[in-house]
Amino acid sequence: MKRTQISEPVASVGFIWIDATGTERPVTATVGKPYQVGDNQWACPHLLEGGFEQPPDITGADSLQALCLALYGLYHDLLRLLGEGGGLLDAKTRAPFDLVTLKATFSRSTSQFQAIK
Secondary structure, three states: OOOOOOOOEEEEEEEEEEOOOOOEEEEEEEEEOOEEEEOOEEEEOEEEEOOOOOOOOEEEOOHHHHHHHHHHHHHHHHHHHHHOOOEEEEOOOOOEOOHHHHHHHHOOOOOOOOOOO
8 A cells, every 4th residue: 555645634642752761752643534545445644753654554444444443553653662662651741651541542442441321
């Protein structure tokens, strides 16, 4: 799949990544607007700016699936950063961004949440 510039961002969030040496670096997770690439295929760009090079756009059967997969891709990029050592801070508050919050923000799993009645 090709990489497209994120000219129409849908959402983004900023972090401060503290790498294994203690150096602080700003990183921004951005997901772009899904776009149709075929009769039954959609794609969605995503980028962890300051962390990794932009990967190819993620494809799905519809726009919602492509968007969800792009968010999940960002989640795994952030996990990869953490795997290299260090931690993440909220860019606004500098509060630690733990793995539970990270998963709730980016993952498709909702196992830790109760259904709204």
